[in-house]
Amino acid sequence: MKTFVTDEHQKQAVLALKTLVSHESVLNENEAGPGQPFGPKVVAALDEVLKLCASLGFKTFKDDEGYYGYAEVGEGEQLFGLLCHMDVVPAADQAGWQTDPFELIERDGLLIGRGTQDDKGPTMAALFAVKALMDAGVAFEGRIRFIFGTDEETLWRCLEKYNEKEESITMGFAPDAEFPLIYAEKxxxxxxxxxxxxxxxxxxxxxxxxxxxxxxxxxxxxxxxxxxxxxxxxxxxxxxxxxxxxxxxxxxxxxxxxxxxxxxxxxxxxxxxxxxxxxxxxxxxxxxxxxxxxxxxxxxxxxxxxxxxxxxxxxxxxxxxxxxxxxxxxxxxxxxxxxxxxxxxxxxxxxxxxxxxxxAPLYVPLESELVSTLLSTYRDCTNDMTEPMVSGGATFARTMKNCVAFGAMFPDSPDYMHQANEQWSVAELRKTMEIYAEAIYRLWGK
Ligand SMILES: [Zn+2]
The missing domain is CATH 3.30.70.360 (Alpha-Beta Plaits)
Incomplete structure (x- = not known):
């Protein structure tokens, strides 16, 4: 297996995550206005990630109503989608935080702060995985588009708007749940x-x-x-x-x-x-x-x-x-x-x-190109044979056809999503970057 991800990519991903965590992108409809349906802080996080993507060489687009944005690389008809979100659940009234939730702390190999697991951390892992492929000179079968939602933690109005206004993806995944992957959601x-x-x-x-x-x-x-x-x-x-x-x-x-x-x-x-x-x-x-x-x-x-x-x-x-x-x-x-x-x-x-x-449910059969490739990539990268999952819960993946939830929690990761002292380890971030890079290379590299 080729290694695409370098220490420099990992460092850049952590730096970018630091900037994103500093945005308290919690839904605030009291402060909603034109171009910012979920409040100014959510839009600020969206602007930040689009600015970052532009600096990495992506073409970016922001919805004029402020519901979503996307960043794209590559050419061609076909579109590979990565469904991410920039909003986070509140931390302000949450007891037990030992650090400022909106300042990324790096300590003992851990990244601590709101959004490190859900979903800013996994989003950065995916983004810098694609950057690693770009730096390695990998050409893509078609375009790769990061779609940034801003209302995942509540009503999903962001991707509803996206689906009304924008083109649908050929295939893709949402880095917003667990490995190995969730291929069916009731x-x-x-x-x-x-x-x-x-x-x-x-x-x-x-x-x-x-x-x-x-x-x-x-x-x-x-x-x-x-x-x-x-x-x-x-x-x-x-x-x-x-x-x-x-x-x-x-x-x-x-x-x-x-x-x-x-x-x-x-x-x-x-x-x-x-x-x-x-x-x-x-x-x-x-x-x-x-x-x-x-x-x-x-x-x-x-x-x-x-x-x-x-x-x-x-x-x-x-x-x-x-x-x-x-x-x-x-x-x-x-x-x-x-x-x-x-x-x-x-x-x-x-x-x-x-x-x-x-x-509506999500169901992409195990034998499909998407699911079989993601699963074999995960297994090759980790030697973990955990079976893919079915869930009664809901991820963004179900908003689009031929899309599943893929990572970024490992079967033995402590689950800090929505909790005080939300954290993710640097080691898991790195591993996730490697898995994502390899998976996208196998599915979309040429
Ligand atoms: Zn999430």
Whole structure:
């Protein structure tokens, strides 16, 4: 294998990362204005990275509305895309930082600062990997384009705009997850089931759709009967001054079957006491099942495993019932047919299906040129035979066809993404640069 990356490239990558980390590029819509939809600091980071790319010999372009930018090298029809992002999650209110999050500290072989793992560090690894190929005189099959998003940590409005306005890629990867690679990401569907209200009792439990709720409180009618029902089921709860608090175990919605859903448990107990169809849907039909099996039948595929269905919110008032749910749908399952089954079942309990959010799945088969080449490159560079992954989570890769998430966390890397003292080791940065350079050389060099 040729070595493209030199110590100088590594040094340059760290220097560039230092500059990027100094930008507190956190979403701030209060300061949004023309050309800066996510606030001035996010745009400043975008400007900085484009300036850097221009100095390295890339042609750069910035969206006139300020949603995204890109930097390109090479000639030809075909386009290899690298999907990166310049925004970061906040650090200001995050306890535990031992250094200034927005000043890159290099200490004991570690790079410490917000964005070092997610995603400024991996972005610089990819950028200087391509620079290393350029310096080695490698010619490319077509163009290589770094696409810089600015709204990855929230609503992905940046790449939505990109896809509206710009050309799509031939193939590519997002350096924003884990090695070896993620070649399938389940479809992500969030919805509400809406039904009539009742005067018999009321409650408000759960909330964020993407987590399994670990608590659900009840302070309405028939408290002692509800308590007896909880006892009968052996569910854990505590007595409050004027109510009950059911306990569960919180996990990410993509792993719903591994959690304990406090809202579901409360619904099960309540439906022993009250006969109310919208409640029975959750309490009697669904129960503690988190794979959707009781509602839509067993749903799975070989490529990505089982459906998960997380009932995260239950609100019942005099006026209405609202159930909020989050589903992670296997990549080859037809979403519309699934929704049809769910709507049909829900209607039997006086509930109406209302879609809230939908992210289509990502699936690039293992045998494809892209996935097989990335995987063999990773294995050749590391001798690590870890199997490629399927995820219920979401990366930028799913915004484009023929694109996967490739690195930059290694299977044994400590995960500091979104956490205090976010850090990445210089050794992993270097290794990542070597893997990216080799992969792009194999896929796109000529
Ligand atoms: Zn990220």
């Amino acid at each position: 479809g992500l569907l969030q919805a509400h089931l809406i039904g009539p209200g009742t005067t018999e009792f009321s409650l408000r439990a759960g909330g964020a759709l993407n987590v399994v709720p670990d608590r659900a409180s009840y302070a309405s009618n028939q408290l002692s009967k509800v308590q007896q029902a909880l006892d009968a089921h052996g569910f854990s709860y505590e007595k409050l001054e004027n109510g009950l608090l059911v306990h569960g175990k919180s996990v990410h919605a993509k792993d719903a079957p591994e959690g304990i859903n406090a809202v579901s448990r409360l619904a099960i107990a309540l439906s022993d006491v009250f006969d109310f169809p919208p409640l029975s849907f959750l309490g009697k039909l669904v129960g503690e099942n988190a794979t959707g099996e009781n509602v839509v039948g067993k749903t799975e595929d070989e490529a990505s495993g089982e459906l998960s269905m997380n009932f995260a919110e239950l609100v019942i008032t005099e006026e209405a019932t609202k159930i909020g749910l989050d589903m992670r749908i296997p990549v080859t399952v037809n979403k519309d047919e699934l929704v049809k089954k769910l709507s049909h079942k829900a209607a039997q309990y006086q509930l109406e299906y209302k879609e809230f959010d939908w992210l």
